[in-house]
Amino acid sequence: MNTALSPATTAEEVDRVARVAHEAYLVSASQTPATRASWLTALAEALRGEADELVGIAAQETNLAEARLRGELTRSAFQLDLFAEEVRTGVALDAVIDHADPDWGMGPRPDIRRVNVPLGVVGVFGASNFPFAFSVMGGDSASALAAGCAVLHKIHPGHQKLGLRTGQIVVEALETAGAPQGLFAVLEGREAATALVDHPLVKAIGFTGSTAGGRALFDRAAARPEPIPFYGELGSINPVFVLPAAWAHRSKEILQGYAGSFTMGMGQFCTKPGVLFVPDEGKAEQLRTTLTEALAETPLAKLLTPGLRESFGQSRDELAALEGVETLVAGSDEEVPAPTVLAVDADQVRKTPEVLHREMFGPATVVVRYRDAAQLPALAELMEGQLTATIHGDEDDDSTALVDTLAGKAGRVLWNGWPTGVTVSYAQHHGGPYPATTSNTTSVGTAAIGRFLRPVSYQDLPDTALPPALQEANPWGIARRVDGRLESATTERSTR
Amino acid sequence: MNTALSPATTAEEVDRVARVAHEAYLVSASQTPATRASWLTALAEALRGEADELVGIAAQETNLAEARLRGELTRSAFQLDLFAEEVRTGVALDAVIDHADPDWGMGPRPDIRRVNVPLGVVGVFGASNFPFAFSVMGGDSASALAAGCAVLHKIHPGHQKLGLRTGQIVVEALETAGAPQGLFAVLEGREAATALVDHPLVKAIGFTGSTAGGRALFDRAAARPEPIPFYGELGSINPVFVLPAAWAHRSKEILQGYAGSFTMGMGQFCTKPGVLFVPDEGKAEQLRTTLTEALAETPLAKLLTPGLRESFGQSRDELAALEGVETLVAGSDEEVPAPTVLAVDADQVRKTPEVLHREMFGPATVVVRYRDAAQLPALAELMEGQLTATIHGDEDDDSTALVDTLAGKAGRVLWNGWPTGVTVSYAQHHGGPYPATTSNTTSVGTAAIGRFLRPVSYQDLPDTALPPALQEANPWGIARRVDGRLESATTERSTR
Numbered sequence: 007m008n009t010a011l012s013p014a015t016t017a018e019e020v021d022r023v024a025r026v027a028h029e030a031y032l033v034s035a036s037q038t039p040a041t042r043a044s045w046l047t048a049l050a051e052a053l054r055g056e057a058d059e060l061v062g063i064a065a066q067e068t069n070l071a072e073a074r075l076r077g078e079l080t081r082s083a084f085q086l087d088l089f090a091e092e093v094r095t096g097v098a099l100d101a102v103i104d105h106a107d108p109d110w111g112m113g114p115r116p117d118i119r120r121v122n123v124p125l126g127v128v129g130v131f132g133a134s135n136f137p138f139a140f141s142v143m144g145g146d147s148a149s150a151l152a153a154g155c156a157v158l159h160k161i162h163p164g165h166q167k168l169g170l171r172t173g174q175i176v177v178e179a180l181e182t183a184g185a186p187q188g189l190f191a192v193l194e195g196r197e198a199a200t201a202l203v204d205h206p207l208v209k210a211i212g213f214t215g216s217t218a219g220g221r222a223l224f225d226r227a228a229a230r231p232e233p234i235p236f237y238g239e240l241g242s243i244n245p246v247f248v249l250p251a252a253w254a255h256r257s258k259e260i261l262q263g264y265a266g267s268f269t270m271g272m273g274q275f276c277t278k279p280g281v282l283f284v285p286d287e288g289k290a291e292q293l294r295t296t297l298t299e300a301l302a303e304t305p306l307a308k309l310l311t312p313g314l315r316e317s318f319g320q321s322r323d324e325l326a327a328l329e330g331v332e333t334l335v336a337g338s339d340e341e342v343p344a345p346t347v348l349a350v351d352a353d354q355v356r357k358t359p360e361v362l363h364r365e366m367f368g369p370a371t372v373v374v375r376y377r378d379a380a381q382l383p384a385l386a387e388l389m390e391g392q393l394t395a396t397i398h399g400d401e402d403d404d405s406t407a408l409v410d411t412l413a414g415k416a417g418r419v420l421w422n423g424w425p426t427g428v429t430v431s432y433a434q435h436h437g438g439p440y441p442a443t444t445s446n447t448t449s450v451g452t453a454a455i456g457r458f459l460r461p462v463s464y465q466d467l468p469d470t471a472l473p474p475a476l477q478e479a480n481p482w483g484i485a486r487r488v489d490g491r492l493e494s495a496t497t498e499r500s501t502r
Numbered sequence: 503m504n505t506a507l508s509p510a511t512t513a514e515e516v517d518r519v520a521r522v523a524h525e526a527y528l529v530s531a532s533q534t535p536a537t538r539a540s541w542l543t544a545l546a547e548a549l550r551g552e553a554d555e556l557v558g559i560a561a562q563e564t565n566l567a568e569a570r571l572r573g574e575l576t577r578s579a580f581q582l583d584l585f586a587e588e589v590r591t592g593v594a595l596d597a598v599i600d601h602a603d604p605d606w607g608m609g610p611r612p613d614i615r616r617v618n619v620p621l622g623v624v625g626v627f628g629a630s631n632f633p634f635a636f637s638v639m640g641g642d643s644a645s646a647l648a649a650g651c652a653v654l655h656k657i658h659p660g661h662q663k664l665g666l667r668t669g670q671i672v673v674e675a676l677e678t679a680g681a682p683q684g685l686f687a688v689l690e691g692r693e694a695a696t697a698l699v700d701h702p703l704v705k706a707i708g709f710t711g712s713t714a715g716g717r718a719l720f721d722r723a724a725a726r727p728e729p730i731p732f733y734g735e736l737g738s739i740n741p742v743f744v745l746p747a748a749w750a751h752r753s754k755e756i757l758q759g760y761a762g763s764f765t766m767g768m769g770q771f772c773t774k775p776g777v778l779f780v781p782d783e784g785k786a787e788q789l790r791t792t793l794t795e796a797l798a799e800t801p802l803a804k805l806l807t808p809g810l811r812e813s814f815g816q817s818r819d820e821l822a823a824l825e826g827v828e829t830l831v832a833g834s835d836e837e838v839p840a841p842t843v844l845a846v847d848a849d850q851v852r853k854t855p856e857v858l859h860r861e862m863f864g865p866a867t868v869v870v871r872y873r874d875a876a877q878l879p880a881l882a883e884l885m886e887g888q889l890t891a892t893i894h895g896d897e898d899d900d901s902t903a904l905v906d907t908l909a910g911k912a913g914r915v916l917w918n919g920w921p922t923g924v925t926v927s928y929a930q931h932h933g934g935p936y937p938a939t940t941s942n943t944t945s946v947g948t949a950a951i952g953r954f955l956r957p958v959s960y961q962d963l964p965d966t967a968l969p970p971a972l973q974e975a976n977p978w979g980i981a982r983r984v985d986g987r988l989e990s991a992t993t994e995r996s997t998r
Contacts, residue, residue: 036906080609081608081609084607095986097988103929110927111580112576112577112926113576113577115927116919116925118930120930120931123909125942225725228721228724228725232887232935232936232937233724235941391728414619416958417957417958417959418959418960419959420963421960421961421962422962423961423962429600429608429611430608431611432983432985432986433600433614433616433959433983434600434616435959439728444729446731446955453616460935460942461913461931461933461942461944462912462914462915463914463929464909464914464916465917466916467905467915468917471917473909490591491990492981493988494987494988
C-alpha cells in the first residue's frame with residue numbers, strides 16, 4: 007500500500023512515487039467537486055476515528071500535552087470538513103465567464119472563460135511543532151488535496167512514528183473512499199527532501215520550518231530548470247504593542263495573557279509573541295513580580311527535541327548578551343527549561359535593532375519599554391516581515407498610524423488578543439512579508455487552497471468541450487463571475 | 503517633474519526615485535477606490551488625447567504599421583478604463599468577513615476580516631514588441647497602479663523616445679489628477695535594470711521579454727535578501743492542432759488564417775503560432791502553394807530592431823538545420839525578411855523534440871505532419887509550458903483528450919481561432935507553465951491587478967479601526983464575502 011514506509015526514502019523511490027502520484031493527480035483533476043469533497047470528509051472521519059492512538063503516539067514523541075494534541079487533531083479534522091464544503095461551493099475554482107461581446111470597448115470580445123486547475127504533484131514538509139495541524143494531514147496537505155493535487159509528504163524526524171502511522175491511515179482512508187492509488191504518500195529523510203524539491207513532476211512545495219532550512223529549499227526550488235512556487239513559512243517574532251491607556255487600565259491582565267501566550271506549547275508556536283512593547287514607567291520590579299507570578303502557573307514540559315532545546319538556549323543567550331538587554335525573569339537550562347523574560351529600552355533598540363530580528367523558538371521573550379506612544383510606528387518599522395502583530399488598546403488610545411504600519415509589516419493584525427491560536431476560516435490569512443513567509447499567500451484557511459491551482463482560459467470552445475465548471479448550464483452549481491457579476495453557488499451549504 | 507529623463511539612470515538615481523515612489527505608494531494605498539479609479543481614467547484620457555503624437559513616434563521607432571499601433575493604444579486606454587471600473591467594484595480587494603462565531607467547529611471563532619493591500623513600489627520592464635500594450639502604460643503598469651502601488655518603469659531601448667514621451671504624459675496626467683508626486687517614473691539603461699530588481703523598496707517585478715534575459719532577472723529577484731515575486735513572461739511557441747475533419751473540410755481557410763496570424767506584426771507576437779500540426783496526406787505541394795499564395799498577401803516590414811533581425815535569422819536557420827526539417831516556403835535575409843515555413847514529420851519530432859522548443863521571434867513557423875490524430879496528446883506532451891494552445895476541429899473530430907492535455911500545458915486554450923489577439927476582460931488568462939511565464943498569474947485582464955496585492959487579516963478590531971473595505975457598513979459598496987457567502991458590489995457598473 008504505502009510503499010514508502012522505509013526508514014529513509016531514496017531519490018529512486020521518490021521518483022517512483024512521484025510518477026504514481028502524477029497519474030493519481032490526473033485522475034483527481036477530473037473528478038467532480040462532490041467526489042473530491044467526499045475524500046476530504048473521509049479523511050476527517052479517519053483522523054477522528056483514530057484519535058486515541060494518534061494522540062498517544064504524538065504525546066510520546068513530542069512532549070506536548072494531550073489536551074493540546076487533541077485540540078490540534080480536532081482542528082485538522084475540522085479543516086478537512088471545511089475544505090470539503092469549500093470545494094463544493096467551487097469558490098477556489100474562481101470560474102469566470104465572459105460571453106462574446108461585439109461591442110467590447112477595445113474591439114469584439116470572443117467568448118472567454120477561465121477556471122483554476124490543479125498544479126500536479128505537491129511536496130509538503132511537515133513541521134516540528136504541530137504534529138497534526140502542520141504535518142501529515144495538516145493545512146498544506148489538506149489544501150493541496152482540496153485543489154485536486156497529489157501530495158508527497160516529507161515526515162518531520164521529530165515525530166516519525168506519528169508521521170508513518172498517520173500516513174497509513176490517510177492512504178487507507180483515501181483508498182476506501184475511492185481516491186486513485188498513490189494520491190498521497192509519505193517520505194522520510196534528507197535525500198527524500200532534496201529529491202522532492204528537484205523532481206520535475208513536483209509542481210509546488212509547502213514548507214513550515216526554520217528560516218535557514220526554508221531559505222535553502224526556497225533557493226533550490228527557484229534554481230530548478232523549471233522553477234516552482236515554494237510556499238514557505240519561515241520565522242516570525244509577532245510583536246505586541248500595549249498602548250498607554252490599556253496599560254494604565256489593565257497592565258496585570260495583559261501581562262498574564264502575555265505569559266500564557268508566549269509559553270503556550272512551551273513557546274514553540276510560529277505565532278508566539280516574542281516582543282512586548284510597553285510604556286516605560288520605571289516600575290521594573292512590578293513588571294518582574296507580575297510576570298514571575300503569572301509564569302509560575304504555566305505548565306512546563308520538555309521541548310520538542312534535544313536539538314531544539316540546544317538551539318533555543320543558544321538564541322536566548324545570544325539575545326540576552328546584546329547591548330542594553332537585561333534579564334527580567336531568569337529562565338533555566340534544565341531539560342524542562344523555565345521561561346525567560348528579557349527587557350530593553352526602546353532607545354537601545356533603535357541602536358541595535360537585531361533585538362527585534364531574532365526568533366527564540368521556545369519559552370523566552372523580550373519586553374521593550376518605550377517612552378512615547380508616538381514612537382511606536384517607527385519602532386515597528388525596525389521589524390522584519392511578520393505573521394502577526396498585535397495591539398492592546400483602549401478607546402482613549404490613538405492607534406490609527408500604528409494599525410497602518412503593522413498592516414504593512416504583518417499578515418494578521420490583532421486587537422486586544424493574543425496571536426497564538428489561528429482560526430481556520432474564510433478570512434484567515436496566515437502569512438506575511440519575508441521572512442515570515444516566502445510568498446504573499448496563506449497556509450491557513452480556505453484561501454490556502456488557491457496556492458495549488460493555476461488558471462486556464464478557454465476561448466470559443468463548444469459548450470460540451472468545456473470543463474463542467476465553465477459550461478453554460480453550470481452543472482456543478484458553483485459560484486461564478488459572469489460578465490463581471492458575481493453569482494453565488496447554488497449548492498446547499500451546511501450551517502455552522 | 504519626471505526627473506529620470508536622463509540618457510541612462512544610475513543606481514543612485516534609482517534609489518532616489520524609489521524612495522519618492524515609496525512615499526507616493528503610502529499615499530496611494532490610503533485612497534478610496536473612486537479616487538484611484540479617477541487616476542486611471544485620467545491616464546486613459548491622456549493617452550487618447552496624445553494618440554497622434556505617440557503613434558507617430560512609435561511608427562518611426564518600431565517599424566510597426568500605424569493601424570496596428572493605433573489599435574494598441576486604444577487597447578491600452580480601454581484597459582485603464584476597465585481597471586478603473588474593476589477598482590470601483592473592489593473585486594480585486596477580495597474582502598472577506600467572518601463574524602465571531604462561538605459555535606465554530608474547531609472552537610470559538612474571533613471576528614476576522616481580510617482585505618488585499620498594495621505591495622509597494624513595483625518595477626516594470628517594457629517589452630520590445632508592444633510599445634503601448636506591454637510598455638510604459640501597458641498591462642503591468644496599469645494593474646500595479648490599479649492595485650495602489652507605485653511604478654518605476656524601465657523603458658525598452660527599442661523605443662526610447664516613445665518611452666520618454668509617454669512617461670512625460672503619464673506623469674503630467676497623474677499630477678493633474680491629484681495623484682501623489684513620484685507615483686510613476688521612467689528609468690533607462692542596464693544599470694537601472696539591475697538596480698531596480700535589487701532595490702529593497704521594490705516589492706515586485708513585471709517583465710515581458712526573452713527567456714534568457716527574463717530568467718537572469720528572475721534569478722536575481724529570487725536571490726535578494728528579501729526575495730520578491732517576479733512576474734515574467736518569457737517565451738512561447740503557441741502550437742495549433744488541426745484535427746482531421748476540420749482539415750478535410752477547410753484546409754485552405756485554416757492555412758490562410760495561419761499565414762495571417764504568424765506574420766501579424768512580422769511574427770513578433772508572444773502569441774505567434776510557431777507550430778501547426780496537420781494530418782499528413784502527402785500533399786506537400788498543395789500545402790506549399792496555398793501558404794505561398796496566402797503569404798504573398800501579407801504586408802511585410804522591417805523587424806523591431808537590427809538585433810532582433812539577427813537573432814531571428816539565427817534561430818530560424820538553426821531550426822531549419824535540425825534533422826528531418828525541410829523548408830516548405832523559403833524566406834529571405836533581406837532587411838525586410840520574407841516569411842519562412844518549415845516542415846517536419848511527427849515521427850521525427852518524437853526523436854528531436856527540440857523542434858518544438860525553439861521560439862523563432864519573427865515571421866517563421868513549423869508545420870508538423872502527423873499520421874494519426876490519436877498521437878496528438880502525446881505530441882503535445884513533448885512541448886514546454888505555453889501561453890496558448892489552439893485546436894481547429896469540427897463536430898466529427900474527437901478533441902476530449904487533446905483539450906485535457908493542452909489545459910495542462912497552456913494558459914489559454916482556443917477553438918477555431920488564432921492566438922494572436924488577446925482580449926482584455928475578466929476571464930482572460932495570459933500566462934502559462936514555465937517558460938511561458940514564471941508564475942501562475944496573468945499579465946492581461948482584470949485578474950492581473952491581484953499580482954500586486956497581498957492579503958492582511960484583522961482580528962477583533964473595533965469597526966472604526968478597520969480599513970473602510972472591511973467596516974460593517976461597507977462604506978465603499980464593494981463586493982465582499984461575508985460568513986462564506988458572496989455579496990456583489992453595490993456600486994453602479996457601466997454597461998459595456
